[in-house]
Amino acid sequence: MKKILVANRGEIALRVMRSAKEMGVKTVAIFSEVDRCAPHVKYADEAVCIGPAPSSESYLLGSKIISIALDLNVDGIHPGYGFLSENPEFAQLVLEAGIEFIGPSPEAIALMGDKLSAKALVKAYDIPMVPGTDEAIQNVPEAKKRAKEIGFPILIKASAGGGGKGMRIVNREDDFEIQMKLAVSEAVSAFGNGAVFIEKYIASPRHIEIQILADKHGNVVHLFERECSIQRRHQKVVEEAPSSVLSEDLRNEMGQCAINVAKSCGYVGAGTVEFLLDEDKKFYFLEMNTRLQVEHPVTEMITGVDLVKQQIRIGRGERLAFSQNDLKISGHAIEVRVYAEDPHHDFMPDVGVLKSYKRPGGIGVRVDDGFEEGMEVPIHYDPMISKLITYGENRKESIDRMRRAISDYQVVGVSTTLPFGAFVMDHPAFVSGDFDTHFLSKYFTGKSIPSASKEEKEVAAWFAAKLINDHSTASMIVNASVESQWRKNRK
Numbered sequence: 001m002k003k004i005l006v007a008n009r010g011e012i013a014l015r016v017m018r019s020a021k022e023m024g025v026k027t028v029a030i031f032s033e034v035d036r037c038a039p040h041v042k043y044a045d046e047a048v049c050i051g052p053a054p055s056s057e058s059y060l061l062g063s064k065i066i067s068i069a070l071d072l073n074v075d076g077i078h079p080g081y082g083f084l085s086e087n088p089e090f091a092q093l094v095l096e097a098g099i100e101f102i103g104p105s106p107e108a109i110a111l112m113g114d115k116l117s118a119k120a121l122v123k124a125y126d127i128p129m130v131p132g133t134d135e136a137i138q139n140v141p142e143a144k145k146r147a148k149e150i151g152f153p154i155l156i157k158a159s160a161g162g163g164g165k166g167m168r169i170v171n172r173e174d175d176f177e178i179q180m181k182l183a184v185s186e187a188v189s190a191f192g193n194g195a196v197f198i199e200k201y202i203a204s205p206r207h208i209e210i211q212i213l214a215d216k217h218g219n220v221v222h223l224f225e226r227e228c229s230i231q232r233r234h235q236k237v238v239e240e241a242p243s244s245v246l247s248e249d250l251r252n253e254m255g256q257c258a259i260n261v262a263k264s265c266g267y268v269g270a271g272t273v274e275f276l277l278d279e280d281k282k283f284y285f286l287e288m289n290t291r292l293q294v295e296h297p298v299t300e301m302i303t304g305v306d307l308v309k310q311q312i313r314i315g316r317g318e319r320l321a322f323s324q325n326d327l328k329i330s331g332h333a334i335e336v337r338v339y340a341e342d343p344h345h346d347f348m349p350d351v352g353v354l355k356s357y358k359r360p361g362g363i364g365v366r367v368d369d370g371f372e373e374g375m376e377v378p379i380h381y382d383p384m385i386s387k388l389i390t391y392g393e394n395r396k397e398s399i400d401r402m403r404r405a406i407s408d409y410q411v412v413g414v415s416t417t418l419p420f421g422a423f424v425m426d427h428p429a430f431v432s433g434d435f436d437t438h439f440l441s442k443y444f445t446g447k448s449i450p451s452a453s454k455e456e457k458e459v460a461a462w463f464a465a466k467l468i469n470d471h472s473t474a475s476m477i478v479n480a481s482v483e484s485q486w487r488k489n490r491k
């Protein structure tokens with residue numbers, strides 16, 4: 001593989017190209033009209049405009065992307081995450097064009113994309129699953145009978161859903177019928193597939209996922225877990241590796257289960273197996289994500305493995321160069337997702353120009369982003385500005401580094417979730433490691449972080465930036481008062 005096209009934008013496109021460059025692999029970027037000057041376009045060896053801003057007219061145009069790849073003699077297409085990354089038809093078209101799809105087979109994507117077929121598939125491997133129905137429920141009285149056997153509360157899930165979309169909690173038998181009807185009609189309108197199933201509702205779980213790598217020769221390894229319980233409306237906000245609650249034995253057991261899930265569908269490439277862990281430390285398989293995930297960097301930091309390089313090597317047909325015994329966890333990593341959203345206003349997207357944009361740096365700090373100062377955060381795509389990742393010898397050091405890095409990060413022009421990240425790092429429940437998926441709904445309100453008007457913050461940030469750049473005596477005199485103002489506004 002000498003040249004790859006990255007069918008994505010933003011931080012992940014850049015992330016993929018960096019590894020390709022280290023391997024001497026040429027890169028092709030695609031971009032929409034609003035992304036013409038984006039870093040991923042400048043970074044690539046070649047770049048092609050594919051259409052107007054809306055994803056449906058640009059980054060989702062599978063056939064157009066493939067024809068560009070053919071024109072430019074591309075050997076492989078990396079889909080990143082989102083967009084076409086878990087679209088089995090796209091993967092199939094790429095293969096039919098004689099190009100390597102850097103990811104699993106279309107069959108594996110389709111099997112894992114349907115939650116019921118995934119559960120049916122892994123059943124042969126003795127993998128723990130939440131008690132529930134194996135098949136789509138159709139008949140209400142029968143479903144109600146099953147729900148009573150399982151015991152309320154139960155959860156109704158859409159088979160075509162995933163990531164929390166199309167889920168409904170039912171607390172009492174009396175609510176079952178109406179909730180089931182709502183779930184089915186929601187599933188039909190959201191996914192064009194009304195198949196739903198029921199599971200026992202695990203009330204206070206942790207969300208733990210295992211990273212796996214599989215080559216084309218049947219070798220599969222796991223790269224330990226990521227703890228992803230800190231999420232808001234199924235949007236992860238803080239991830240870390242390793243989890244503070246897994247014993248060595250439990251980690252090995254979950255890792256082996258994840259390997260078996262990958263084997264059940266003949267998986268190839270990098271993938272993630274999601275589990276719930278209940279209060280008694282019992283774990284249950286939920287679903288498999290057949291792409292590189294947003295939070296993959298925390299795994300890279302604690303294992304030293306470049307997951308994108310591995311994806312490319314696997315795509316070339318190489319064997320994994322290491323076995324399970326070669327992999328060790330070293331240190332601790334945390335990722336905070338930085339969104340252009342206003343945590344004071346229910347996380348409304350706050351798009352605009354990054355008037356000032358200064359990344360933190362120094363030991364143990366990694367920033368994966370796709371923006372530069374002066375750029376506009378476009379309204380057309382996901383409002384994630386960057387992923388701030390810190391690494392330390394242990395959890396405390398990575399938390400201390402994250403606090404420092406958040407404080408050193410300067411974004412002026414749009415509201416960001418950085419103060420929200422600081423709130424999590426300072427919270428006793430997070431610091432102690434004792435939390436579950438309800439962390440934010442339990443502890444966070446808009447009032448949890450100090451309010452400062454956008455104008456106040458901008459003025460404070462500009463003064464602070466000026467002071468840092470200007471070491472004159474005069475500025476030293478005002479330093480104390482402006483400095484305290486700056487702190488107050490940020491904390």
Ligand code: MV4
Nearest residue numbers: 130155162163164199200201202207286287437
């Ligand atoms: C569950 C669950 C509890 N019990 N299934 C959410 C994402 C998707 N992959 C599956 N998810 C869950 N499935 C059973 N049987 C809890 C979650 C869940 C969750 C649910 C409500 C609110 C936040 C959540 C965060 C992570 C996981």
